[in-house]
Amino acid sequence: MRFERFTHNAPRAAGVAAILLVLAAAGCSTAAESPAPAEPEATATMPPAAKPEKADAPSTQAGEAKEKKWTPPRFTARQDERDRMVKTIRAYGCTDKAVLAAMAAVPRHEFVPASVASLAYWDRPLPTAHGQTISQPYMVAEMTRLLRLKAGAKVLEIGTGSGYQAAVLTHFTAHVYTIEIIKSLAETAAKRLKRLGYDVVKVRHGDGHFGWAEEAPFDAIIGTAVAGKVPPALIEQLKVGGRMVIPIGPTHGVQRLMLVEKDAPGLVRQRSIMLVRFVPMLRKDPTEK
Numbered sequence: 217m218r219f220e221r222f223t224h225n226a227p228r229a230a231g232v233a234a235i236l237l238v239l240a241a242a243g244c245s246t247a248a249e250s251p252a253p254a255e256p257e258a259t260a261t262m263p264p265a266a267k268p269e270k271a272d273a274p275s276t277q278a279g280e281a282k283e284k285k286w287t288p289p290r291f292t293a294r295q296d297e298r299d300r301m302v303k304t305i306r307a308y309g310c311t312d313k314a315v316l317a318a319m320a321a322v323p324r325h326e327f328v329p330a331s332v333a334s335l336a337y338w339d340r341p342l343p344t345a346h347g348q349t350i351s352q353p354y355m356v357a358e359m360t361r362l363l364r365l366k367a368g369a370k371v372l373e374i375g376t377g378s379g380y381q382a383a384v385l386t387h388f389t390a391h392v393y394t395i396e397i398i399k400s401l402a403e404t405a406a407k408r409l410k411r412l413g414y415d416v417v418k419v420r421h422g423d424g425h426f427g428w429a430e431e432a433p434f435d436a437i438i439g440t441a442v443a444g445k446v447p448p449a450l451i452e453q454l455k456v457g458g459r460m461v462i463p464i465g466p467t468h469g470v471q472r473l474m475l476v477e478k479d480a481p482g483l484v485r486q487r488s489i490m491l492v493r494f495v496p497m498l499r500k501d502p503t504e505k
Protein backbone atom coordinates (compact mmCIF):
# COMPACT_ATOMS: atom_id res chain seq x y z
CA MET A 217 0.00 0.00 0.00
CA ARG A 218 1.19 3.49 -0.76
CA PHE A 219 0.41 6.61 1.19
CA GLU A 220 1.46 9.89 -0.27
CA ARG A 221 0.91 13.62 -0.13
CA PHE A 222 -0.90 15.09 -3.12
CA THR A 223 -0.55 18.53 -4.62
CA HIS A 224 -3.03 20.04 -7.03
CA ASN A 225 -1.21 19.90 -10.29
CA ALA A 226 -3.76 18.02 -12.27
CA PRO A 227 -4.48 19.68 -15.61
CA ARG A 228 -7.85 21.34 -16.08
CA ALA A 229 -10.34 19.01 -17.64
CA ALA A 230 -11.09 19.28 -21.31
CA GLY A 231 -14.58 20.53 -22.09
CA VAL A 232 -17.30 17.98 -22.23
CA ALA A 233 -18.86 18.28 -25.65
CA ALA A 234 -22.19 16.81 -24.79
CA ILE A 235 -23.88 15.98 -21.55
CA LEU A 236 -27.18 14.21 -21.68
CA LEU A 237 -29.00 14.50 -18.43
CA VAL A 238 -31.58 11.81 -18.01
CA LEU A 239 -33.35 11.78 -14.72
CA ALA A 240 -34.69 8.36 -14.11
CA ALA A 241 -35.38 6.33 -11.06
CA ALA A 242 -33.40 3.14 -11.38
CA GLY A 243 -31.32 0.65 -9.49
CA CYS A 244 -32.63 -1.23 -6.55
CA SER A 245 -34.11 0.33 -3.57
CA THR A 246 -37.08 0.67 -1.41
CA ALA A 247 -34.90 3.39 0.07
CA ALA A 248 -34.62 5.18 -3.26
CA GLU A 249 -36.91 7.96 -2.22
CA SER A 250 -35.79 8.16 1.34
CA PRO A 251 -32.53 10.01 1.77
CA ALA A 252 -29.92 8.19 3.77
CA PRO A 253 -29.00 10.24 6.85
CA ALA A 254 -25.40 11.34 6.50
CA GLU A 255 -24.39 12.54 9.89
CA PRO A 256 -25.89 10.54 12.70
CA GLU A 257 -24.97 11.59 16.17
CA ALA A 258 -23.12 9.27 18.49
CA THR A 259 -25.23 9.26 21.62
CA ALA A 260 -24.27 8.92 25.23
CA THR A 261 -25.96 5.54 25.34
CA MET A 262 -23.56 3.93 22.88
CA PRO A 263 -22.52 0.48 24.11
CA PRO A 264 -18.91 -0.16 25.13
CA ALA A 265 -16.13 -0.54 22.60
CA ALA A 266 -15.53 -3.82 20.87
CA LYS A 267 -11.99 -5.15 20.68
CA PRO A 268 -10.38 -4.83 17.23
CA GLU A 269 -9.81 -8.19 15.63
CA LYS A 270 -7.08 -9.59 13.49
CA ALA A 271 -7.55 -11.08 10.06
CA ASP A 272 -7.98 -14.84 10.27
CA ALA A 273 -6.01 -15.37 7.12
CA PRO A 274 -3.60 -12.52 6.35
CA SER A 275 -3.12 -11.64 2.73
CA THR A 276 0.06 -11.89 0.77
CA GLN A 277 2.77 -9.22 0.94
CA ALA A 278 1.92 -5.90 -0.67
CA GLY A 279 4.42 -6.26 -3.51
CA GLU A 280 3.40 -9.81 -4.33
CA ALA A 281 -0.28 -9.00 -4.16
CA LYS A 282 -0.02 -6.65 -7.09
CA GLU A 283 1.81 -9.09 -9.31
CA LYS A 284 0.15 -12.33 -8.26
CA LYS A 285 -3.49 -13.22 -7.93
CA TRP A 286 -4.97 -11.05 -5.23
CA THR A 287 -7.05 -12.70 -2.54
CA PRO A 288 -8.68 -10.38 -0.01
CA PRO A 289 -8.27 -11.31 3.67
CA ARG A 290 -10.95 -13.37 5.38
CA PHE A 291 -12.57 -12.69 8.73
CA THR A 292 -14.89 -14.78 10.82
CA ALA A 293 -15.52 -12.52 13.82
CA ARG A 294 -19.12 -11.22 13.92
CA GLN A 295 -19.99 -13.14 10.74
CA ASP A 296 -23.55 -13.74 11.93
CA GLU A 297 -24.08 -9.99 12.25
CA ARG A 298 -22.63 -9.39 8.79
CA ASP A 299 -24.94 -12.02 7.37
CA ARG A 300 -27.95 -10.29 8.93
CA MET A 301 -26.75 -6.97 7.50
CA VAL A 302 -26.52 -8.57 4.07
CA LYS A 303 -30.09 -9.86 4.42
CA THR A 304 -31.22 -6.29 5.01
CA ILE A 305 -29.33 -5.06 1.96
CA ARG A 306 -30.92 -7.84 -0.09
CA ALA A 307 -34.34 -6.95 1.26
CA TYR A 308 -33.85 -3.42 -0.08
CA GLY A 309 -33.55 -5.06 -3.49
CA CYS A 310 -29.81 -5.24 -4.05
CA THR A 311 -29.36 -8.86 -5.07
CA ASP A 312 -26.01 -8.82 -6.87
CA LYS A 313 -24.27 -11.93 -5.55
CA ALA A 314 -20.71 -10.64 -5.83
CA VAL A 315 -21.60 -7.41 -4.05
CA LEU A 316 -23.42 -9.26 -1.28
CA ALA A 317 -20.45 -11.61 -0.88
CA ALA A 318 -18.11 -8.64 -0.53
CA MET A 319 -20.40 -7.02 2.03
CA ALA A 320 -20.52 -10.31 3.94
CA ALA A 321 -16.74 -10.51 3.94
CA VAL A 322 -15.47 -7.09 5.03
CA PRO A 323 -15.38 -6.62 8.82
CA ARG A 324 -17.14 -3.24 9.11
CA HIS A 325 -16.60 -3.29 12.87
CA GLU A 326 -12.88 -2.79 12.22
CA PHE A 327 -13.58 0.46 10.34
CA VAL A 328 -15.77 2.28 12.84
CA PRO A 329 -14.74 4.03 16.05
CA ALA A 330 -14.65 1.77 19.10
CA SER A 331 -17.47 3.80 20.67
CA VAL A 332 -19.91 2.67 17.98
CA ALA A 333 -18.41 -0.73 17.10
CA SER A 334 -21.42 -2.52 18.53
CA LEU A 335 -23.58 -0.76 15.90
CA ALA A 336 -21.25 -1.66 13.04
CA TYR A 337 -23.71 -4.02 11.35
CA TRP A 338 -26.76 -1.83 11.57
CA ASP A 339 -27.71 -0.57 8.14
CA ARG A 340 -26.94 3.03 8.91
CA PRO A 341 -24.09 5.48 8.50
CA LEU A 342 -21.93 6.01 11.56
CA PRO A 343 -19.73 8.90 12.68
CA THR A 344 -15.97 8.55 12.22
CA ALA A 345 -13.86 11.61 13.10
CA HIS A 346 -13.77 15.31 12.24
CA GLY A 347 -17.52 15.34 11.56
CA GLN A 348 -17.18 12.68 8.85
CA THR A 349 -19.04 9.43 8.40
CA ILE A 350 -18.78 5.87 7.19
CA SER A 351 -21.62 5.35 4.71
CA GLN A 352 -24.70 3.23 5.22
CA PRO A 353 -23.93 -0.40 4.19
CA TYR A 354 -26.82 -0.45 1.70
CA MET A 355 -25.39 2.66 0.04
CA VAL A 356 -21.91 1.09 -0.12
CA ALA A 357 -23.40 -2.04 -1.71
CA GLU A 358 -25.53 -0.17 -4.23
CA MET A 359 -22.76 2.20 -5.29
CA THR A 360 -20.40 -0.75 -5.69
CA ARG A 361 -22.98 -2.59 -7.80
CA LEU A 362 -23.48 0.41 -10.05
CA LEU A 363 -19.77 0.45 -10.92
CA ARG A 364 -20.05 -3.00 -12.58
CA LEU A 365 -16.43 -3.75 -11.77
CA LYS A 366 -14.63 -6.39 -13.76
CA ALA A 367 -11.61 -8.27 -12.47
CA GLY A 368 -8.52 -6.15 -13.00
CA ALA A 369 -10.46 -2.90 -13.27
CA LYS A 370 -8.75 0.24 -12.04
CA VAL A 371 -10.98 2.11 -9.64
CA LEU A 372 -10.65 5.49 -7.95
CA GLU A 373 -12.50 6.43 -4.80
CA ILE A 374 -12.92 10.03 -3.66
CA GLY A 375 -13.33 10.15 0.12
CA THR A 376 -11.39 7.32 1.78
CA GLY A 377 -12.87 8.04 5.20
CA SER A 378 -12.42 4.87 7.22
CA GLY A 379 -11.24 2.79 4.24
CA TYR A 380 -14.30 0.52 4.38
CA GLN A 381 -15.57 1.20 0.86
CA ALA A 382 -12.04 0.72 -0.48
CA ALA A 383 -11.84 -2.65 1.28
CA VAL A 384 -15.14 -3.68 -0.31
CA LEU A 385 -13.76 -2.69 -3.72
CA THR A 386 -10.77 -5.01 -3.27
CA HIS A 387 -13.19 -7.94 -3.54
CA PHE A 388 -13.53 -7.02 -7.23
CA THR A 389 -10.09 -5.79 -8.16
CA ALA A 390 -6.60 -5.36 -6.76
CA HIS A 391 -6.31 -1.92 -8.36
CA VAL A 392 -7.96 0.38 -5.87
CA TYR A 393 -6.88 4.03 -5.49
CA THR A 394 -8.45 6.28 -2.89
CA ILE A 395 -8.06 9.94 -1.96
CA GLU A 396 -8.94 11.57 1.35
CA ILE A 397 -8.74 15.30 2.07
CA ILE A 398 -8.38 15.04 5.85
CA LYS A 399 -4.81 14.04 6.54
CA SER A 400 -5.36 12.15 9.78
CA LEU A 401 -8.21 10.16 8.22
CA ALA A 402 -6.01 9.29 5.24
CA GLU A 403 -3.19 8.17 7.51
CA THR A 404 -5.43 6.18 9.81
CA ALA A 405 -7.23 4.49 6.92
CA ALA A 406 -3.93 3.61 5.24
CA LYS A 407 -2.64 2.00 8.44
CA ARG A 408 -5.92 0.19 9.07
CA LEU A 409 -6.10 -1.22 5.54
CA LYS A 410 -2.55 -2.46 5.85
CA ARG A 411 -3.11 -3.99 9.30
CA LEU A 412 -6.19 -5.84 8.08
CA GLY A 413 -4.45 -7.17 4.99
CA TYR A 414 -5.98 -4.95 2.28
CA ASP A 415 -2.46 -4.21 1.10
CA VAL A 416 -3.37 -3.45 -2.47
CA VAL A 417 -5.22 -0.21 -1.67
CA LYS A 418 -3.26 2.93 -2.47
CA VAL A 419 -4.23 5.87 -0.26
CA ARG A 420 -3.44 9.49 -1.04
CA HIS A 421 -3.97 12.61 1.02
CA GLY A 422 -5.37 15.34 -1.21
CA ASP A 423 -8.34 16.98 -2.85
CA GLY A 424 -10.34 14.46 -4.84
CA HIS A 425 -11.78 17.20 -7.07
CA PHE A 426 -8.54 16.84 -9.03
CA GLY A 427 -8.61 13.05 -9.23
CA TRP A 428 -5.34 11.13 -9.50
CA ALA A 429 -3.94 12.23 -12.85
CA GLU A 430 -0.79 10.07 -12.73
CA GLU A 431 -2.85 6.89 -12.42
CA ALA A 432 -5.62 7.85 -14.86
CA PRO A 433 -7.55 6.68 -16.76
CA PHE A 434 -9.85 4.70 -14.46
CA ASP A 435 -12.45 2.11 -15.38
CA ALA A 436 -14.58 3.29 -12.50
CA ILE A 437 -14.75 6.23 -10.12
CA ILE A 438 -16.78 6.40 -6.93
CA GLY A 439 -17.38 9.65 -5.08
CA THR A 440 -18.43 9.32 -1.45
CA ALA A 441 -18.90 13.03 -0.69
CA VAL A 442 -21.38 15.34 -2.42
CA ALA A 443 -20.20 17.88 -4.99
CA GLY A 444 -22.15 20.70 -6.65
CA LYS A 445 -21.37 19.19 -10.05
CA VAL A 446 -19.29 16.32 -11.32
CA PRO A 447 -15.68 17.53 -11.04
CA PRO A 448 -14.34 17.97 -14.61
CA ALA A 449 -11.05 16.25 -13.74
CA LEU A 450 -12.96 13.12 -12.77
CA ILE A 451 -14.82 13.07 -16.09
CA GLU A 452 -11.53 13.48 -17.86
CA GLN A 453 -9.88 10.68 -15.86
CA LEU A 454 -12.70 8.22 -16.53
CA LYS A 455 -11.97 5.73 -19.32
CA VAL A 456 -14.21 5.62 -22.35
CA GLY A 457 -16.71 2.92 -21.43
CA GLY A 458 -16.12 3.68 -17.75
CA ARG A 459 -18.69 4.33 -15.04
CA MET A 460 -18.73 6.80 -12.18
CA VAL A 461 -21.15 7.02 -9.27
CA ILE A 462 -21.15 10.21 -7.30
CA PRO A 463 -23.63 12.20 -5.22
CA ILE A 464 -24.39 15.60 -6.73
CA GLY A 465 -26.27 18.50 -5.20
CA PRO A 466 -26.07 21.11 -2.46
CA THR A 467 -24.67 20.31 0.97
CA HIS A 468 -28.06 21.05 2.52
CA GLY A 469 -30.80 20.19 0.08
CA VAL A 470 -31.75 17.64 -2.51
CA GLN A 471 -28.82 15.43 -3.45
CA ARG A 472 -28.95 12.79 -6.13
CA LEU A 473 -26.74 9.78 -6.61
CA MET A 474 -25.67 10.14 -10.23
CA LEU A 475 -24.45 7.44 -12.56
CA VAL A 476 -22.07 8.96 -15.08
CA GLU A 477 -21.16 6.95 -18.17
CA LYS A 478 -18.51 8.00 -20.64
CA ASP A 479 -19.51 6.73 -24.08
CA ALA A 480 -16.78 8.47 -26.05
CA PRO A 481 -14.28 11.25 -25.38
CA GLY A 482 -16.51 14.24 -24.70
CA LEU A 483 -19.72 12.21 -24.65
CA VAL A 484 -20.98 11.72 -21.15
CA ARG A 485 -24.39 10.60 -19.94
CA GLN A 486 -25.63 11.27 -16.43
CA ARG A 487 -28.57 9.59 -14.80
CA SER A 488 -30.09 10.11 -11.38
CA ILE A 489 -30.36 6.87 -9.44
CA MET A 490 -31.84 7.93 -6.13
CA LEU A 491 -32.05 10.69 -3.59
CA VAL A 492 -29.26 10.54 -1.03
CA ARG A 493 -27.64 12.44 1.79
CA PHE A 494 -23.86 12.76 1.90
CA VAL A 495 -21.28 14.95 3.63
CA PRO A 496 -19.79 17.68 1.37
CA MET A 497 -16.80 17.29 -0.92
CA LEU A 498 -14.46 19.79 0.68
CA ARG A 499 -11.98 22.11 -0.98
CA LYS A 500 -9.45 21.99 1.82
CA ASP A 501 -8.49 19.89 4.80
CA PRO A 502 -10.40 21.53 7.66
CA THR A 503 -7.84 20.26 10.17
CA GLU A 504 -4.94 22.02 8.46
CA LYS A 505 -4.15 25.72 9.00
Ligand SMILES: C[S@@+](CC[C@H](N)C(=O)[O-])C[C@H]1O[C@@H](n2cnc3c(N)ncnc32)[C@H](O)[C@@H]1O
Nearest residue numbers: 375376377378380381396397423424441497498
Ligand atom coordinates in the same frame (compact mmCIF):
# COMPACT_ATOMS: atom_id res chain seq x y z
C1 LIG B 1 -19.13 9.63 3.64
S1 LIG B 1 -17.43 9.81 4.01
C2 LIG B 1 -16.71 8.48 3.12
C3 LIG B 1 -16.80 7.16 3.75
C4 LIG B 1 -15.75 6.22 3.23
N1 LIG B 1 -15.89 5.93 1.83
C5 LIG B 1 -15.73 4.96 4.06
O1 LIG B 1 -15.88 3.88 3.51
O2 LIG B 1 -15.54 5.10 5.27
C6 LIG B 1 -16.83 11.11 2.93
C7 LIG B 1 -15.34 11.32 3.02
O3 LIG B 1 -14.95 12.20 1.98
C8 LIG B 1 -13.90 13.00 2.47
N2 LIG B 1 -13.77 14.15 1.59
C9 LIG B 1 -14.50 15.30 1.60
N3 LIG B 1 -14.08 16.11 0.63
C10 LIG B 1 -13.08 15.48 -0.02
C11 LIG B 1 -12.24 15.83 -1.12
N4 LIG B 1 -12.36 16.99 -1.77
N5 LIG B 1 -11.32 14.93 -1.52
C12 LIG B 1 -11.17 13.74 -0.89
N6 LIG B 1 -11.92 13.39 0.17
C13 LIG B 1 -12.87 14.24 0.60
C14 LIG B 1 -14.33 13.30 3.87
O4 LIG B 1 -13.28 13.77 4.67
C15 LIG B 1 -14.90 11.96 4.32
O5 LIG B 1 -13.92 11.18 4.93
